[in-house]
Amino acid sequence: MTTTPRRGRRPGSPDTRAAILAAARERFARQGYAGTSVRGVAAAAGVDSALVHHYFGAKEDLFIAALELRVDPREVVPQLLAGGIEGAGERLVRTFLDVWDDEETRLPLLALLRGAVEPGGDRLVRDGFVRMVLEPLGAGLGVDRAELRMALTASQLFGLVLFRYVIRVEPLASAPVEELVATYAPVVQGYLSDPLP
The missing domain is CATH 1.10.357.10 (Tetracycline Repressor, domain 2)
Incomplete structure (x- = not known):
C-alpha cells in the first residue's frame, strides 16, 4: 500500500515556518545556494514544497529569509x-x-x-x-x-x-x-x- 505525502502544515508542529528556516539555513550552509533546492529544504523540514513557496516565495527569497537580513x-x-x-x-x-x-x-x-x-x-x-x-x-x-x-x-x-x-x-x-x-x-x-x- 502506498501513501500520499501529507500536504501543508506538519502534524504536531506549531511553527512550520521556523522549521523551514532551520532546514534552509542548514542546507544553504552545507550545500551552498546553487546546490540547495526548495524541494530539498521542504523534505528536510518535513513539509510539502508548496508550503515553502507559500511562506517564502522563490528560492532567492528563502535564502534572504534564512540569512535573517533586515536589508534585502x-x-x-x-x-x-x-x-x-x-x-x-x-x-x-x-x-x-x-x-x-x-x-x-x-x-x-x-x-x-x-x-x-x-x-x-x-x-x-x-x-x-x-x-x-x-x-x-x-x-x-x-x-x-x-x-x-x-x-x-x-x-x-x-x-x-x-x-x-x-x-x-x-x-x-x-x-x-x-x-x-x-x-x-x-x-x-x-x-x-x-x-x-
Missing part, C-alpha cells in the same frame, strides 16, 4: 548602480557602513560572519554577499575582470567589518562614519575602476 541585498544593488562607476566606491562603502552600524541589522550579520569560519559557513557569505551584491554590482557597472575586482572589494570591506565590529580595534571601532568613508572609498573606487596589474 537585491534592493541595495540598484541604489549602488545609480550614477555609474563614478562614485561607486563611496556609495558602496557608505551603504555597507550604514547597514553594519544599524544594531538590529548588525546582529544577524555578525552571526553570519562568525559562522563563516565554521564548516560550510563560507558558502553563506559567498552566496549572500558575493553572489547577491558584488556580482550584480560588477556586472551592472560593466567593470573588466569583475571577478578579481569584486574579490578585492570584498576583502577590503570585510577587513573593515572584522576590525570595526568583530574584534573592535581602535580607532576604527569608534571612528565616525564620514571619516571611514573618506578613507576607504578611494581605495574601493580604485579596485573598481583603476587599472589592475
